[in-house]
Amino acid sequence: MxxxxxxxxxxxxxxxLGDLSPRALDTLRAVAAICAEDTRRxxxxxxxxxxAKPLLALHEHNEDAIAQKLVARLLAGESxxxxxxxxxxxxxxxxxxxxxxxxxxxxxxxxxxxxxALIAALSVAGLPSDRFAFEGFLPAKAAARRERLQGLVAExxxxxxxxxxxxxxxxxxxxxxxxxxxRPAVLARExxxxxxxxxxxTLSGLLAQVEADPDQRKGEFVLLVQGAGExxxxxxxxxxxxxxxxxxxLPPSTAARLAADLSGAPRKALYGG
Numbered sequence: 001m002x003x004x005x006x007x008x009x010x011x012x013x014x015x016x017l018g019d020l021s022p023r024a025l026d027t028l029r030a031v032a033a034i035c036a037e038d039t040r041r042x043x044x045x046x047x048x049x050x051x052a053k054p055l056l057a058l059h060e061h062n063e064d065a066i067a068q069k070l071v072a073r074l075l076a077g078e079s080x081x082x083x084x085x086x087x088x089x090x091x092x093x094x095x096x097x098x099x100x101x102x103x104x105x106x107x108x109x110x111x112x113x114x115x116x117a118l119i120a121a122l123s124v125a126g127l128p129s130d131r132f133a134f135e136g137f138l139p140a141k142a143a144a145r146r147e148r149l150q151g152l153v154a155e156x157x158x159x160x161x162x163x164x165x166x167x168x169x170x171x172x173x174x175x176x177x178x179x180x181x182x183r184p185a186v187l188a189r190e191x192x193x194x195x196x197x198x199x200x201x202t203l204s205g206l207l208a209q210v211e212a213d214p215d216q217r218k219g220e221f222v223l224l225v226q227g228a229g230e231x232x233x234x235x236x237x238x239x240x241x242x243x244x245x246x247x248x249x250l251p252p253s254t255a256a257r258l259a260a261d262l263s264g265a266p267r268k269a270l271y272g273g
Contacts, residue, residue, distance in 0.1 A: 005032070005079035007102045009095070011088040011114030012045060015192035019115045025049060027112050032078040035070065037094055038085050045083075058082070060094050067101040074107045081112075088116040092136045092162055118160050121188035121222035124198055125158075128226065132158040138171060145171065149178040150244050153237035156227040163221045169210055175225060176203040178244075180236065184226040190219040239265030 008027045013019040028034060028051050035058040036042035043055055058066065074080060084093035102109050122129050135152070138161060139145045152159060163171050168187075175185070181204035189197045197216065199209055203225070210216045228237040239259045247255035256271030 003077060004105075004107050005074045005077050006108045006110050007074055007099065008079065008081045008110050008112055009089050009099065010081045010083050010112040011116065012042075012083050012086060013192065014086045014115045014117050014120065015190065015196075017045070017048060019192060020045075020049070021112070021114050024112050024114055025051075028053065028081055028083075030079070031081040032073070034081045034083060035095075035098065036083050036085075041085050042083055056080075058094060058098065063094050063097045067098045070098060071101050071105045071107060074102055075105060086115075086117070088114065091116060091118065091134075115192070117162070117188075117191055117220070117222050120191050121186070121198075121224060122158070122160060125186040125188065125224045126200060127158045127184065127186060127224055129158065131156075131227075132160055134160045137162050137164075140167065142170065142174070146174050146178065149174055150241050153178055153241045154228050154234055156229075156234065158227050159225040161223045161225075163223050165218050165221070168217055168221050168223075169207065171223065172203060172207040172210060175223075176207060178240065179203060179225060179228075180240070186224040187216075188222040188224070189216065191222065193219070195219065235263050235265040236269050239263035239270045243270045 008031060010024050010027055012024070028046065031053065033054040033056050034042065034046070035056045037059050039055040039057050046053065056070070070080060082089050082095050082098065084095065089095045090099065099109055118134055122132060133155060138148055161171070182202045184200070185203045185206055186198060186200045187206050187210070195215070199206055199216070228234040242259035242262055243255055246258055250258070252271050256267050259265070259270050260267040
């Protein structure tokens with residue numbers, strides 16, 4: 001009986017090409033083909049390292065349709081690599097359905113670890129890193145984004161988000177509203193690239209820096225927010241969440257009083273009236 005191939009999940013650089021590991025290079029050179037979210041972008045990476053392999057487009061619009069075809073190739077003995085545009089595949093990128101289908105078929109799926117923007121940012125943020133929650137990209141629409149943030153106000157773990165350049169200001173403003181102006185946060189921009197910056201402070205302070213400097217609204221962002229404290233901070237966060245929900249049905253002063261009673265937070269921290 002013929003052995004099956006292996007699906008190698010290969011991390012690629014998030015910026016600095018020197019971060020591609022020797023093992024990743026060997027793997028990409030050895031496989032029959034490489035599945036990539038953006039074949040043009042991955043093709044540039046492969047060309048830089050002199051790797052000539054067939055590239056197969058695998059993205060959110062076709063993954064379901066081609067996963068079984070790729071599994072059939074693996075079952076026939078071919079080994080394939082899966083890469084994303086940058087960093088570790090499947091982290092806010094396609095690939096999960098292919099990995100699940102391969103594992104269900106009994107195909108070996110092997111990680112080739114390397115760069116990850118969220119871990120790189122966490123490692124230099126100076127925020128608690130023993131427990132964290134990765135939230136990926138927030139919804140693009142303001143109402144849905146604010147609703148998602150309201151559900152996280154009492155989360156005690158460090159929160160990690162990805163954000164785009166054209167929404168970073170709006171997101172910081174929404175976070176300051178939901179979590180409070182003084183919640184500690186870190187904004188990591190263009191990690192491992194020429195214009196890398198890591199800003200820390202409060203949410204309101206970061207918003208002011210981003211609004212004052214157009215350069216801080218360019219590039220790719222990882223935004224880290226310290227979790228709610230276990231005492232007063234958590235009570236205020238929970239109070240704000242309750243107030244946001246109750247105030248949709250009751251006058252603001254009444255909603256603030258009920259939210260304060262339920263959460264133990266000071267009423268003035270929830271409603272200034």
